[in-house]
Amino acid sequence: MKKIAIGIDFAKEKFDVTVKNVTNGTSIYGQFPNTPAGGRNMVRMVRKFAKGTTGEDWIFCGEDTGYYSQTIARYLTEKGYFVWLQNPYCIKHSEGSIKRGKNDKADSVSIAEYAHRYEDKARRYELPSKVSEELHMLLTRRDAYVRAKRVILSGAMEIPKRDKQGESITLIKSSAKRLLREIDEEIDLLEAQMEKLVEEQEDTKKNYEILRSFKGIGIVNAMCFIAYTDNFKKFDLKARKIATYWGVAPFGKDSGKTIHVDPHVSDFCNHWLKAILSNAANSAILCNPLIIPYHERLKKTGKCDGICKNNVKNKIIQIVTAMIRKGEKFDAEYKFTNKEADA
Numbered sequence: 001m002k003k004i005a006i007g008i009d010f011a012k013e014k015f016d017v018t019v020k021n022v023t024n025g026t027s028i029y030g031q032f033p034n035t036p037a038g039g040r041n042m043v044r045m046v047r048k049f050a051k052g053t054t055g056e057d058w059i060f061c062g063e064d065t066g067y068y069s070q071t072i073a074r075y076l077t078e079k080g081y082f083v084w085l086q087n088p089y090c091i092k093h094s095e096g097s098i099k100r101g102k103n104d105k106a107d108s109v110s111i112a113e114y115a116h117r118y119e120d121k122a123r124r125y126e127l128p129s130k131v132s133e134e135l136h137m138l139l140t141r142r143d144a145y146v147r148a149k150r151v152i153l154s155g156a157m158e159i160p161k162r163d164k165q166g167e168s169i170t171l172i173k174s175s176a177k178r179l180l181r182e183i184d185e186e187i188d189l190l191e192a193q194m195e196k197l198v199e200e201q202e203d204t205k206k207n208y209e210i211l212r213s214f215k216g217i218g219i220v221n222a223m224c225f226i227a228y229t230d231n232f233k234k235f236d237l238k239a240r241k242i243a244t245y246w247g248v249a250p251f252g253k254d255s256g257k258t259i260h261v262d263p264h265v266s267d268f269c270n271h272w273l274k275a276i277l278s279n280a281a282n283s284a285i286l287c288n289p290l291i292i293p294y295h296e297r298l299k300k301t302g303k304c305d306g307i308c309k310n311n312v313k314n315k316i317i318q319i320v321t322a323m324i325r326k327g328e329k330f331d332a333e334y335k336f337t338n339k340e341a342d343a
Helices: 036-049 067-078 088-092 104-117 130-157 167-199 202-212 219-228 239-246 271-287 291-300 305-326
Strands: 004-010 014-021 027-033 058-063 083-086 250-255 259-265
Touching: 004 036, 004 067, 004 104, 014 036, 014 104, 027 036, 027 104, 036 067, 058 067, 058 104, 067 083, 083 088, 088 104, 130 167, 130 219, 167 202, 167 219, 202 219, 202 305, 219 271, 239 271, 239 305, 271 291, 271 305, 291 305
Parallel strands: 004 058, 058 083
Antiparallel strands: 004 014, 014 027, 250 259
């Protein structure tokens, strides 16, 4: 059992730390800038407080808040410390008491207590590969450009049509066309950089080619699978786990004699990945020789369009997971099964 539990509450510019000695119950609090220098100062504070212990006796725990938690998590991991990044939802709903107030110091205390209480469930944070990290950033920037295109296009479309357009309307429309053209060029550059990244490593290149062999999966969905699964090193290559993170795995509820809820997808997921996968499903329904008959069978059973589409997304994840596990490209004649996807 770890003797020192360190709870970290991350923010954009700083982070709050509570260091707790679980043996005698004493604790200390500090606040540092969210930089590598801040990480070094935090470690000095912990070392001074935890005299008589070594780094092997420490456990650092914080909420997984994306970019805000990455700087310190990377610094501590590279130094060899045990770092546990947990979902904020798990920490919040494990406090065991009603709290009406909230501040960063109190949050760091709760996280330190969580690290001590659930140490047996701790999973050591592993640094993502360079390819996954850079793909994350490129995909995020590409999505920002796509949303910008949508705003520009909708603004230009809202201008009512007239027989005679004034100079202002002409300027607005020509400006919109120019901006859309420039954004398309930037998106092409980002996609070219993504493809260059996956080409640099043999295992990433192989999985990318396997993903693209599936009719319906384009460059963005293939890059998402590689980036968000760390080239399929996360989720233990279990299709059900991947589908849950993507938000397409259905779950039901049963309790006693009164609560019986049919399986349905949860709103607790990565909505952007789910939306991107919808594009792959729409394409696969039109051109994939395995998905076309599968979708038709679903419709004949009387399922609504939403359920049919979600089942197709789930099937895509099951098939590509099996393809990656077997290291084989898509074969329309091969019958992938659920057992193969989660073997």
